[in-house]
Amino acid sequence: MTPATSFASAAPAKPLPQTAGAFEVSFTPDKTRVRHMRTITxxxxxxxxxxxxxxxxxxxxxxxxxxxxxxxxxxxxxxRVRYAAGELRIEVSDGNPKPAERRSADDDDESGRGMFIVDFFSNDWGVSEDGTTTWAAFRAPAGRS
Structure with a gap:
């Protein structure tokens, strides 16, 4: 897959009920992709x-x-982002078996707060058994199922 074709192939993993929604993209690891994924989401x-x-x-x-x-x-x-049954779930897979973990960052540290932020704003988060996927769950906003 070339970088041009690997950016965004939006497709649900399996058929979803009409009251649900999902998208899934695969992309090359590049820091510009962070902005692209925010825009798509x-x-x-x-x-x-x-x-x-x-x-x-x-x-x-x-x-x-x-x-x-x-x-x-x-x-x-x-x-992968999907919502169903009152929950929106984000899953990011990266091939690294070392699981993401929440850590403490000093006041002058420029990074190290990402999982703290995810933990603070989500209803729950975790890592797959193999460590390669980190997920976060949110209650779907009112009116969503």
Whole structure:
């Protein structure tokens, strides 16, 4: 796959009920992709009529998880965002078996707060058993299922 074709192939992993929504993209690890993933996520949240502070928190979590994958992952990165049954779930896969972890950053540290931010704004977060996927869950905004 070339960088030009690997940017965004939006496709749900399996058929979803009409009351649900999802998108999935795979891309090469490049720091410019973080902005692209925020833009794509924002567009889908608007399409799903999700806005306000909760949408901002979701986009922030995407930004932090994708940044971690770009900085620490191995090979192609995958982003999946889906909502169903009152929950919106973000999953970022990066090929690195070392799981993401929340850590403490000193006041003068320029990085190291990403998982703290995800933990603070999401309802729950975790890492797959193999360590290669980090996820965060949010309650779907009112009116969403």
């Amino acid at each position: 924002t567009a889908f949240l608007r399409k799903w009529d999700m806005g306000g502070p909760q949408a901002d928190y979701i986009v922030l979590a995407v930004s932090e998880l994708v940044t971690n994958a770009v900085q620490h992952g191995y090979g192609e990165i995958g982003l």
